[in-house]
Amino acid sequence: MNASFPTSRPSACPGLMRVVQARDGGLARLRLAGGELRADAAHALAHAAMCCGSGIIDITNRANLQLRGIHDDAHARLVGIALDAGLGPQAQGGDDLRNVMLSPLASDATRALCDAIVGAMQRDPALHALSPKFALQLDGGERLAMLDHPHDVWLSATDDGSRYAFGLGGTVPHRIGDAPALGSVARDDVVAFVLSALHAFLARASNEEHRMRALIARIGLPLIVDSLSFDAVRSDWRRAPADASLRFGAHPMPDRAAWYVGAQPPLGRLDAATLDALADLASAHAQGRLVMTPWQGVLLPDVAESRTRYVIERLDALGLVTDANAPLARMIACSGSTGCARSHADTKADAHRLATLLRAPVDVHLSGCERSCAAAHPVPVTMMAVSHARYDLHVDARIAARNLSIEEAAEWLARSHADA
Ligand code: SF4
Known part of the structure; x- marks a missing residue:
């Protein structure tokens, strides 16, 4: 973000x-x-x-x-x-409870279910204690969908929308190796299920635990799901690719x-x-x-x-x-030094400069500091600002080059693209 x-x-x-x-x-x-x-x-x-x-x-x-x-x-x-x-x-107090992500192509039926979830959450004062960052995903199986953001609670239609697989503190499984769904619920039970999952989280989370993954890391999944009612789902279930x-x-x-x-x-x-x-x-x-x-x-x-x-x-x-295929199509950058006191560089301006130097689109994330606000999911290449217009370059979370200018980063990316 x-x-x-x-x-x-x-x-x-x-x-x-x-x-x-x-x-x-x-x-x-x-x-x-x-x-x-x-x-x-x-x-x-x-x-x-x-x-x-x-x-x-x-x-x-x-x-x-x-x-x-x-x-x-x-x-x-x-x-x-x-x-x-x-x-x-x-x-x-209900504004922060509206963090439910849908596909931009979500059907009217999926949007109606989302409205029902958000409405029920806003009407439940106990849920106003959730962090503004606490986020849900409701996925109807659309071909255009963001599946790589980790969500505190996710639900994904397993068929025609009559049932939804679900998981906590992770992403919708869509690749081999993804964590499997925990179970499934009927569409008619989705709202009640979400409310029970959120109450289960709040009942067990400490004051320092604002996200589901933090609670899972401390007490494990079984203690959280014990109080939830759901059916088994095929352990090899994966969503169709987006x-x-x-x-x-x-x-x-x-x-x-x-x-x-x-x-x-x-x-x-x-x-x-x-x-x-x-x-x-x-x-x-x-x-x-x-x-x-x-x-x-x-x-x-x-x-x-x-x-x-x-x-x-x-x-x-x-x-x-x-x-x-435009260079800017797959580039992201945080607000940078014009908008954030933490930033070591003007990431937006540097990203525009980088785009003029690239001949092919590359998934690149320019970040003003290690908080990486712009990337909610892993990006193959991250350029981490170290000073004005200079960046350390990380590939798959490992440092690959240090203190590059924008021109040097463009050359590095062009070389690695040619080698790939
Ligand atoms: S990543 Fe760092 S510099 Fe960029 S907006 Fe977030 S806090 Fe600010």
């Missing part, structure tokens, strides 16, 4: 929406249900970004939005705009006679004018809907096949990446 290091300064509207302090001003997180943003709400947020902040908007790797540079005296106004746009929580490249360009929708078009703003960052333009494009060609993705991109769903070429041209003109 492109989160800058927060301080403990409280929000002007505690419990409704979190605004934390970053180097470039207030940082407001807007949680979107399953990544969905109506065009009218997008216009409202673009307006809020301009009048309450710096106009910079980041799409996060949880398919939410962050508005940056929020002025000290604008917190309440921002919250008001967001609530008027229908983007607030259903209950005081294809992340489907987040770019035009493709048929899986469940209706329409297409979608996907793109990414470079490094997940938009300005208010671009969000406004995206909202206009959605109103004209995508039934008024935008869907943010966990790759920090955006999909326009329900586009007529005959309009897909035009929509791609507009996205290109707005500066979004629509080609999976």
